[in-house]
Amino acid sequence: MKVAERGNPARREWLSRQGLRLDAKPYLSGSFATHRLLEQLPVEKVPLKEVTAGHAGGLYNGPQFRRVYLNDPEHSVPFVGSKDMLVADFSALPRLRKADAETRQLSYLRLEPGMTLISCSGFNAGRRSYARPDMAGYWSSQDVIKVVPDTQRIGAGYLHAFLASRFGEALVRGTVYGSAVKHIEPHHIEDLPVPRFGDAVEKEIDELVQEAAELRAEFQADLDAATRDLFRTAGIEDLLDLRWHAEGRDLGFAQSGISATSLRALNFQPRAREILKRLSSVEHVTLGEVCAGGRLRTGKRFRRVEASPEYGVRLIGQRQSFWIRPEGRWISADQAPDDILQQDETVLVAAHGTLGENEVYGRSVMVTGSWLEHAFSQDFVRVVSGDSAFPGAYLFAFFRSEAAFRVLRSMSVGGKQQEYHTTLLREIPVPVLTEADRDRITATVRSAYKKRDEADRKEDCALAKLEEAVTSEA
Template sequence: MKIASKDNPVRLAWLREQGLRMDAAPYLSGAFEARKLLERLPVTEPLREVTRGGNGIFHSGRLQRRWVTSPEHGIRFFSSTDIMEADFSSLPMVSKTLVAQYPRLLIRAGWTLITRSGNVGRIAYARPDIDGYACSEDVMRVVADPKRIPSGYLNTFLRSRFGVPIVTSQAYGAIIRHIEPPHIADLPVPRFESEVEQEIHELMEAAAELRSEFQASLVGATEDLFKTAGLEELIDLRWHESKRDLGFAQRGLTHTTLRALNFQPRAQRILQRLRDETECVTLGEICKGGQLSRGLRFTRVDGGAEPTYSYQLVGQRQAFWLRPEGRWISKGKTPSEVLAEDGTVLVAARGTLGENEVYCRAIYVGGEWTSKAYSEDFLRIRSADSSFPGAYLFALLRSEAMFRVLRSMSTGGKQQDIHEALRAQIPVPVLTAPDRERIAETIRAAYRKRDEADKREDKALELLEQAVLEHSAG
């Protein structure tokens, strides 16, 4: 249940502006309160006045997409959900020819990206490593004019508790909600001393750089593992360019499985390469005494959004986001088994076989993420052998090659799962102890950078909100 803020209660003047409308909706959405608070600030400027050329709010326009699978002919492409992702290495690609014809598809570092269709008002900051990527028409671009306003400061305001409610309040539509650039062009942007705005901007820029380094470290660790194992061809897999799995025969069947997908030739060739080219130990052996199973099913009891008394419950989709928005559940009513120890690898283990689904994608739990709870839909991989740390296993399991291997181990009907016996047989390259530790430390360092990026973004929001409240009180 929503209640009005005691610091900024609904006033009689607000009721009069709304024609004495007495239902709560207009006053508790947050947008009305935010606008009234911003009106009390000494200086605000319309959003259109601080964007590039006064016309820096736009989207690419609707067009027919042409998908490709070869990096030589494609550019990574963001959907409206993808802009929230932490790891961009599995994004689909659209044709470079298409992008050349429609350059408005491209996005640049420092732009603010706002979802404008469906789940309206999710906001991201374009970091340096995605400069020149393409993006859906369902994402609005807000391009700050650097002569008028720092881009990191503008992004922080738009995703703050003052900006988001106003943006989302402009949406229209019944089934699928939308917003258009003119709807937010008059959004009031608060202006403060240049030192305040620049400090917030620098925090956001530092966070964006850390996220770029996080991405590069993940990719680098996986490449390091395969190169050290002498399996360079598994780095750039080109799955869809391989011969299709049609009309193959399988001998030596056992009671383990009779499903054709589990003997998929392309996946079997990956497994055979691992076993032939390097010494391996099975995932089941590494996790014996640890954990290699789906999570615990449990009853959710809602709690307040306060970490002292509640866990944030993260499901499969949002586990891959930079900042998940999972529901909060009571600590007292939640078993400890739903938490994940530092170094645990979680694999999305329930879903369908769509190319853009997260099913069989892996995440690593470390640092701040050990305080979250995770749904039973994850396969939990916890090493019992300290010489094979979870970070090393993650560097392997996050690869495109192992994603395809895990997909080939599917079992079930509409909703797939990963076959219990087959997953235990996954070969893990042994390498040397120093090699394993080097690769694992690259992953751990990457996640420390991710946590630091979160802290800097939170600090930027804190400074902005503090400035708004101080100036509005004056």
């Protein structure tokens, strides 16, 4: 249980400044300590609302509205919610009907590069993200506050760095209210003090954040290019534009040749069988053959033993493995099985969950670079190639595709919580291609992940420079 510091008790004047809120959150979150620290800085501080511009003064979320989702890119727009804004790869975003998005009531929810996004409802309330260049033309939900910088007065990257820093986090989270469902409203954050450190400091921080955003956009573009390259080179590019829902539901079909392997209708759904037929029509090897001598199984179940960061490892679960920056708990690696740590270029497939369209079950990530430091829960299939001709980066270019996602979903077994049928999983066809083609695709994926690590490094550097600017003036 949190208690107030003896030398820093909650004061009557604080209640007035918080609109007479009587819950403990703002007084114990570090928000007031941060306010006092910033007040003491011998630099200019301006309210957040004075460095924003645009609709509603540049601080707004949106109205509740009925969402109609489509799959056709011509008639829909990518739609970002309070959880989706945290992910690194936007290729699986839901798509909102364009006719609705472009109406007068919703058109201002269109995202533009340079916005800072703050989740304002639910479990993730208070988290921040940056609208990178490739997010132009995306739409956001009403559960995301848009902070639109007035670029004539402040750099978009600098403003985001402050809001993303530990100082901004304390200030933003101090405004969260609610019990079961957390909330933040735009007027709660409009007076947050933003310190100004002069053009030289702010420009350097701004450029680092902008460069990180551009690298993350390139990361996305490279992954998409690698997957397109693989399917086009294999001669199955029709699977790139997979209109899964447009093909109708799998009702009233017959299946012959049933064996004891499976009797579940889902495992024989015609739409998935057509994808498997197309994959098998080109030169291929099975996933089981590729992973012979490697690994193809979920992790071992284990008891989590809490540890401090200096003695433990960060444990990443299914949902957070897709985020730009994970926030998993810290556990003792000594008290866990060896398979929580992954080999370079291990492909992790989310292996437990339900069949909801926006669930991560069936989606894949690759572990390389700085993410090798993290531990991963048992809720992933570890796909480790045992054949050097099929490196993990090449396999990931295949597994991140919509075709692979639908095939994996069709191999589900279980009741409420689904997982994969191990025999069917080993039979997935993987296109072979030539050695030169595989090397090219592998290089593209590896380059993408290097850019992602470089983006993280630049963002960390920006936050460190902001921290230094604050503490040197304190």
